[in-house]
Amino acid sequence: xxxxxxxxxxxxxxxxxxxxxxxxxxxxxxxxxxxxxxxxxxxxxxxxxxxxxxxxxxxxxxxxxxxxxxxxxxxxxxxxxxxxxxxxxxxxxxxxxxxxxxxxxxxxxxxxxxxxxxxxxxxxxxxxxxxxxxxxxxxxxxxxxxxxxxxxxxxxxxxxxxxxxxxxxxxxxxxxxxxxxxxxxxxxxxxxxxxxxxxxxxxxxxxxxxxxxxxxxxxxxxxxxxxxxxxxxxxxxxxxxxxxxxxxxxxxxxxxxxxxxxxxxxxxxxxxxxxxxxxxxxxxxxxxxxxxxxxxxxxxxxxxxxxxxxxxxxxxx
Amino acid sequence: xxxxxxxxxxxxxxxxxxxxxxxxxxxxxxxxxxxxxxxxxxxxxxxxxxxxxxxxxxxxxxxxxxxxxxxxxxxxxxxxxxxxxxxxxxxxxxxxxxxxxxxxxxxxxxxxxxxxxxxxxxxxxxxxxxxxxxxxxxxxxxxxxxxxxxxxxxxxxxxxxxxxxxxxxxxxxxxxxxxxxxxxxxxxxxxxxxxxxxxxxxxxxxxxxxxxxxxxxxxxxxxxxxxxxxxxxxxxxxxxxxxxxxxxxxxxxxxxxxxxxxxxxxxxxxxxxxxxxxxxxxxxxxxxxxxxxxxxxxxxxxxxxxxxxxxxxxxxxxxxxxxxxxxxxxxxxxxxxxxxxxxxxxxxxxxxxxxxxxxxxxxxxxxxxxxxxxxxxxxxxxxx
Numbered sequence: 040x041x042x043x044x045x046x047x048x049x050x051x052x053x054x055x056x057x058x059x060x061x062x063x064x065x066x067x068x069x070x071x072x073x074x075x076x077x078x079x080x081x082x083x084x085x086x087x088x089x090x091x092x093x094x095x096x097x098x099x100x101x102x103x104x105x106x107x108x109x110x111x112x113x114x115x116x117x118x119x120x121x122x123x124x125x126x127x128x129x130x131x132x133x134x135x136x137x138x139x140x141x142x143x144x145x146x147x148x149x150x151x152x153x154x155x156x157x158x159x160x161x162x163x164x165x166x167x168x169x170x171x172x173x174x175x176x177x178x179x180x181x182x183x184x185x186x187x188x189x190x191x192x193x194x195x196x197x198x199x200x201x202x203x204x205x206x207x208x209x210x211x212x213x214x215x216x217x218x219x220x221x222x223x224x225x226x227x228x229x230x231x232x233x234x235x236x237x238x239x240x241x242x243x244x245x246x247x248x249x250x251x252x253x254x255x256x257x258x259x260x261x262x263x264x265x266x267x268x269x270x271x272x273x274x275x276x277x278x279x280x281x282x283x284x285x286x287x288x289x290x291x292x293x294x295x296x297x298x299x300x301x302x303x304x305x306x307x308x309x310x311x312x313x314x315x316x317x318x319x320x321x322x323x324x325x326x327x328x329x330x331x332x333x334x335x336x337x338x339x340x341x342x343x344x345x346x347x348x349x350x351x352x353x354x355x356x
Numbered sequence: 357x358x359x360x361x362x363x364x365x366x367x368x369x370x371x372x373x374x375x376x377x378x379x380x381x382x383x384x385x386x387x388x389x390x391x392x393x394x395x396x397x398x399x400x401x402x403x404x405x406x407x408x409x410x411x412x413x414x415x416x417x418x419x420x421x422x423x424x425x426x427x428x429x430x431x432x433x434x435x436x437x438x439x440x441x442x443x444x445x446x447x448x449x450x451x452x453x454x455x456x457x458x459x460x461x462x463x464x465x466x467x468x469x470x471x472x473x474x475x476x477x478x479x480x481x482x483x484x485x486x487x488x489x490x491x492x493x494x495x496x497x498x499x500x501x502x503x504x505x506x507x508x509x510x511x512x513x514x515x516x517x518x519x520x521x522x523x524x525x526x527x528x529x530x531x532x533x534x535x536x537x538x539x540x541x542x543x544x545x546x547x548x549x550x551x552x553x554x555x556x557x558x559x560x561x562x563x564x565x566x567x568x569x570x571x572x573x574x575x576x577x578x579x580x581x582x583x584x585x586x587x588x589x590x591x592x593x594x595x596x597x598x599x600x601x602x603x604x605x606x607x608x609x610x611x612x613x614x615x616x617x618x619x620x621x622x623x624x625x626x627x628x629x630x631x632x633x634x635x636x637x638x639x640x641x642x643x644x645x646x647x648x649x650x651x652x653x654x655x656x657x658x659x660x661x662x663x664x665x666x667x668x669x670x671x672x673x674x675x676x677x678x679x680x681x682x683x684x685x686x687x688x689x690x691x692x693x694x695x696x697x698x699x700x701x702x703x704x705x706x707x708x709x710x711x712x713x714x715x716x717x718x719x720x721x722x723x724x725x726x727x728x729x730x731x732x733x734x735x736x737x738x739x740x
Contacts, residue, residue, distance in 0.1 A: 094583045096740045116585040124583035126740075128576025134367060146359040147584040191580065 045108060047072050047121075047199050047230035048093070053102035055088050055254075062088040064254045066102070070199065075221065075231040077245030079238065079342065085254035086234040087127060090203050093232070094124045107198050120148060123197035127204045129184050130191070133177035137168055137187050140176055141194055148195035162190040166220050182213020189217060193224065200224060201232045206240065218243060238342045248342065250349055257349040266340045269348040272297060273314035274338040275321065278306045281330025289324045293317065305333075360581065360594035361601075368564050368602060378561035378606035382553045386614050389549045402433040402484055405444040405456035405473075415468050415496050416459045423492055433484065441473075448473050455485035457492075468496075543697070543704050547621050550614035551700050552673035554607055555635060555693040559664035561606045562639045563646075563657065565598030569737050570653040579740035588738040592731075599643060603636035623703030627712040631699040634719035638692040641727030642667070648733025667691040695719050 046069040053066040063085045070076040078086050091097035093104050095111040095118070104111040109118030131140050138159060145155040163169040166186035171179065176187060185205060193200055202221065206214045221244055224231055235241055241248050242262060249259040258265055279286050283301045290299035290309045295317045298310040307325075311317055314337045326332060368374040406424075408416040424435040436453065438444040444456035455474040462468045470489040474482035543551065569592070572578040581591055611628060614620040622628045643660055650656035670677065671693020677684035688694045699715030 091579075091740060094579075096579060096582055114587060116587060119583065119585040122583060124580060126576045126579045128579070130576035130580040132363075132367070132577060134371060135363075143359065143363050144580070144584070147581070147586060149585075 046070060047074075047107060048232065049103075049105040050089075050093060051103050051105075053089060053092055053104070054100045055085075055092060055097065056100055062254050063092070063099075066251075066254075066256050068249050068256065068259055070230045070232060072198070072230055073225060073228045074247065075225040075233060075245050077241035077248040078232065078234040078251055079236070079241045079248050079346070080234075080251035081236050084236075084251045086251055087203055088254075089251075090124075090201055090232070090234060094122055094201060095119065120195065121198040123192040123195065123200040125189050125192035125200070125202045125205055127207065129188050131176050131184060131187050134175065136173050136175055137163070137179070137190075138172040140187060141191060144191045145194050150195060158194055158196070162194055165193070165223065166190045167216055180210075180213070182209040182216070185209050185213060186217060186220070189220065193229070197229070199230045199232065203234050204236070205233075206235070206237065238346070242342055250342075250346055252350045258345065262342065265342065265345045269340065269345055270312075272310050272312055272340060274340075275309045275311055275314050275318065276302065276306055276334075276336040276338065277309065277322075277325060277332060278334040279325070279330040279332055280305065282328065283307055283330075285328040286325045286330050289328045290321060293321045293324050296321070357586065357590040357594045360586075360591060361597050364565060364568055364595065364598040365601065368598065374561060374564045374602050374606075378557060378564075378602060379609050382557035382606075382610055383613055385553045386550045386610065387617060389553065401431050403453040404433045404435050404485060404488070405438045405447055405453040406435045407438050407441050407444050407456065407458045409459055409461040409468075413459065413462060413468060415470070415492065418496060419457065419459060419492050422495075423488065427488065433488065441471075445473055455482060457485060457489055543701050544621055546614070546618045547700065547704060548697070550610065550618065550620040551622075551697050552668075552693070554610040554614070555639075555671065555696050556664065556668040556673040557610075558603055558607060558636065558639045559642060559667060560661065562599040562603040562636065563643045563660045564602055565595045565600070566640075566643050566647045566734065567653055567656050567660075568598070569595050569647060569734070570650065570656055573737065573740065574653065576740075578738070582738070582740060588735065592735060592738050596640060596644065599640045600636055603639055604632060607632045607636060621704055622700055623706065624709040624712075627699065627703040627709035630709065630712055630716050631696055631719070634716045634723070635692055635696040637723040638719045638726070641723040641730055642692075643730075644734050645726050645730030647737060648730050648735075667693060670694070672697060689718075692719055692722050695722075 048068075048070040050069070051067050053063050054061070055063040066085075066089050068076070078089070080086050088097065092099045092102075093106075093111065095104070095113050095115065098113045106118050107121040109121065111118045111122070132143070135143070141159045141162065142155060145151070145158060150158055159172075160169070163172050166189055168183060168186055168190065171183065176184060179187065189202065189205055192202070205221070206217055209217075218240060221231060221233065225244075225246075231244075233241070233244055245262075247259065247261050248265065249256045250265070251257065258268065260268075277286070277290075283305065287299045287301050287307045287309075290296060290307060293309075293311070295312040296309055297312065298308075300308055302308040309321065311321065318335070318337070322332060322335065406419060408420065420435070420437070427433040427435065435457075436447075438447060438456065441456075441458050444453075444458065447453045448456050455472060458471040458473060460469040460471065470493060472482065472485045472489055474485055569578065572581070578591070582588060611620075611622060611632070615622065642663055646660045646663060647656050650659055668674065668691075670688055671691030672688055673693050677688040695715040695718045699712040699719075702711040702715070703709065
């Protein structure tokens, strides 16, 4: 919420159907000023369709989108200045230099002359392309082109920056650079809507996340809030030499353990409440069965667990 | 909108594809084909009509009794007599004869005119008819001059003073003149080649602007444009303008180059400009419809190439369908190329620019009929 309490983005009851396919069903959420909000879901979940309606590129069958108190509609340019859009595809002109690309997109938003130069230099710094700005974009690596794609979306300092899967298909180094750049945007007060099907990106960048699948938002909240919906249980993976069935039975008898199973040939998985406190007793009971403990791994609950809980399946590509 | 237009124009000039297809390729063909354009290929036994005045005059008699047998003997032409100018004109229009010589009634001072009626766009037929008329005229004028001189030198006549001799010669020469009543006398072979190639390649050149819509939709830049404070209509108009400006640029360069290099003769610059502007509008309308129907840039490019080739053949860019019978003459009128060429034909003989009004009107009608549904369909393309 901003000073007068108004969210940057309000999405209410968005619906969109293509033929027999209901691509988006009753999608609602809000984003506060300066907040980075994640829309997490597998490919085909309806994220891009929802984003297209939020940007005014697609008419919803029902529902509304308001950015900075301005309704967004297809064919209307009202409110567009508040939005920066970074499409999933590389929406840049490969035959132009990075700087010329940015100069062109700046003009579309009425930014010209010295103001444009200042702003272009600033975003080139943010995405780390200042030293290659005058090279033709088609000579950039995939990661650099992605970064230029993002720079074009944030040139006009929008109140809301929408990034649609900005890290798809790039190397880890460029991915890190992009994630860092997006993290900085939130620090500067820009609201960000970030769609991804990479769980770790959502966890790293977003204060709140909506989990979306088959066109529906299944859960929304902070990471902690979402995890709380499935319980604060940790999973302990224990690699042993010896009888795994006996080890699992011993583990199941320990206090706080809700489940213990033979996960693989020489490993058991134990679901336990507050693992750090109960681990010594747990390991003592398992060792007492005569097995040798080789390795212990404690996994805290994650959005993966939440996704599995709310969708019934693991996050697919 | 202006920013999109400028970016696209610069991009097209930078990648040179539009320059190659819009200027270099047609220019090379114009130079080659214009240079190789055949000279007059005079047909044997060319059918010509003649209309004689009543009562008979010496010029008419000279034509029918002296010149016609000679033309027949040499197998140059066969003269058929028609009772009225209207009937002769209809025979020319129906292509029963290639041209007609109308021998006028002498005026009060004894002067006569031979008017040549010839169809548009048939320069050779026109040239033969004018040549015959010129020959008859020269012969009649020579005789008249000799007769006048003999009168002056007759011994029983009073000795003329210088003023009388001068006046007599002035009235005696010439007594017969030739008026070319064909609309233009037709395009020269060089001009015909230049016009044909320019219009043929025009339909390829104009695709560079509008096809960008489909290309940009594919690569994602269209989504970014539409997410900016720009309406879809503005994006469409910018692309249309790119097509139109590239077309005008291409046609202008080709016409000027053909004029300077192969001495093609197009006639009134204003008339040519109107034809270019309306012709490019018709070509742009065509590509608008193609882009509205196609789903991918490849589909659109292929469809536009087929349309360009079909219309080029129909419209006479390579050979004239108009002379291959009634059906050919009818379907050739469906192509903008024909009307562009027709417009040039009407002004190439030195007529005023207003002579292109008809062809320009047809080209604009074509633009509206094809362009309006094209715009409606293309408007649906302007989405991510």
